[in-house]
Amino acid sequence: MFAIDSHHINASSTTEAAEQFKQLLANNNRQFLIGFCEASLLKALPDDLNLTSPCLLASSCLGSANEQQLSLQKHSISVLRFSDKAGFYGVASSQEATNVRSAAANTLLSAMKKSGRGHLSPQLIWCFQTPGQEEQVLLGIQDIVGTKVPVFGGSSADNSIEGQWGLHDGNQKLSEGFIIAVLYPSVPVLGYFGSGYELTGLSGTVTKVTGRKLQKIDGQPAVDIINTWRKQRGHATFEDGNVLAASTMTPLARLESSSDIPLLLLSHPAMASNGCLDLFSEVHEGETLHLASGTKDQLIERGPQVIQTARDIAELRGMLPLQGAIIIFCGGCMLAIQNAMAEVQAAMKAELPDLPFIMGFTFGEQGTFSDGESRHGNLMISCTLFGGDLET
Template sequence: MFAIDTFHTHGSDIDQFIQPVNQFTNNSPDLLLGFATTDTIKHLCNNQPSLIENTQNGLFISSCLGSSTEQTLSLNEHSISLFSIKDPNGHYGVASCNATDNLRENAAQTVLEAIANAGQTGLAPKMVWCFQVPGNEELVLQGIQDAIGQRIPVFGGSCADNDISAKWCFSDTKNVYQQGFIIAVLYPSVETFGFYSSGYDKTDQLGTVTNVDGRILNTIDNQPAFDVYNQWRKNIGFEQLKAGNILAQSTMTPLARALSSDDDIPRLLLSHPAVAENGTLELFSNLSVGDTVYLASGSPEQLIKRGDMVVSSLTKLADLHAIKNIKGAIIIFCGGCMLSIQSAMQEVKHSIAAQLPNTPFIMGFTFGELGTFSDSTSKHGNLMISCEIFGDSV
């Protein structure tokens, strides 16, 4: 029988608080996802490997400041949240890659390796999880789609740390990596369905990308990108910014692409400006020459409510897809958004729990989000929220 369970532990002494992990993992879950602070992952895998020795398919992802389950949210302490799937009628496989070059090709090979590890060679999974260190997420996603096509939902995000000092990491329970990515493929015996959203509004400030180099946006409408961005902010009542690290100040005014669709549902994919220098903007996601970009606008109130909104929208859509009995959920919540409303995160957790009564869930805080829009397109963006549920019609 398909079953999901969650577990959370936290404290100042990792050696002491981490010991109960063994009681949670000794039932040998078919798939185990963990969100944890960076030091906790390194300690668990390097110093206490016996606590997870029964976990064949496991992935531990570093999360900004902490993480949450339906029972407990902890921030600013060492912590770990676990989400286990026990599914004797399903198939699951995990594969990791620590390469930094040929990412697209390596991602295609790695997802096929994960499929082989699941014993399902030649069969497309119901969904894919992908987590990686920040940078070039789009190439990894392209590689996955090269191998299995564009219609398989891809869900996950970018590893995070507490202060953007590149201490992020992930583990496959055998090794801890600070570069590369990890992929899980899922063939659950129940249905799964996801929802991906920005929770921001599109303003009428827009332009065309005319020069971009990787994630360095040089010009919009042939004008210095930072000058255009600052003018857009001024036009909607925000203060203009000085050059330098603008990551925190730009959280409520990211850039956005409005993705085309066949329905009336808006699909904004956000790019978070991180550094302004010499008229350029360094972003946390990729843009291309010719892209139409808008200034998006958000507020703390919107960010507090969006977890509730996304889960509510997802449960309604799930009902239309004959998922009546939700067994569990995974929420990917942008770490930058979490930092901007940190004091209200208990309220966010409680509102999600109210939408998912008596349902186990886990929430991690990432520095980039992978999710699937309602038209089945999977994308990488910033400042996004993604939720995936498991359930059946019984």
């Protein structure tokens, strides 16, 4: 018998919220737990949550939501608990910061081993990581299970891009690193990954980049080129400092075209300094960077639309009735439409009537695109659905 229930806790103090969470976890007999937690609350949680079941939590920008409540600017935590005695779940984590790809591969194998399914391909891989090495984590995962197993997840976030993000694997908190969960649920599962942006027609070639620090486009300082584009589109130019909010409606995009249909892989600029831009995803020299454009209305509409599309696919696969969902909403997008998030949450609830779900706000999103490949991107929204119980 498969069942999911969601819980949302919010409080004005981290101590109070942590205490409520502790009570929720008391006598926990579920098989798997996943959740999003406001960054300062996560720091206030004990290292050992005294759980026998696999668990992973990621810090979420400003707060989190479930189908009942949305809490922003509060110390909140939203968790989904899975009762699934016929399913298998495993979680493992790593704080490795240098050889991330190899560490991710080993962490995945460790999670599989812990799940009790040995070295069998899972139905779904979920990853939470601190921002910075998402591409390497994905590569490490794909080194082991190839590209056919869907990978979804998000990068932990804080409230003001101060590096206060963190993770919790049930036994310890991680200020840097990643947690990988392998899911072999007894029900079918699927995920859909989308964004709400379009190309402006403005583009240039990356000529100098170091990791995620974009230095030059077409041989010119990256900020200069982008500011030229922004002027042409009527946007204010970037000044040195935090540009996350300013760039949310005008991110950079790469066109992935492994199929006939172009895919926009978005990069969200975070900080500008000395003509360089710090991004939330990697770009490579020689790649064409486009200026993408979005609107608040697009972002407000996009969340429910992603869920609707995921539901349509679930119906095609015969997965109905659905049992629950995990929604990842880009933290940057959320900040841009913060005042409309209650409306977004209500629209999502309408798309998932009477179903438990949780939503977290991340600084980087991982998911499987329409071409079947899992990638890391920014400014994305994902919806992972758990389908009908096969035993019933």
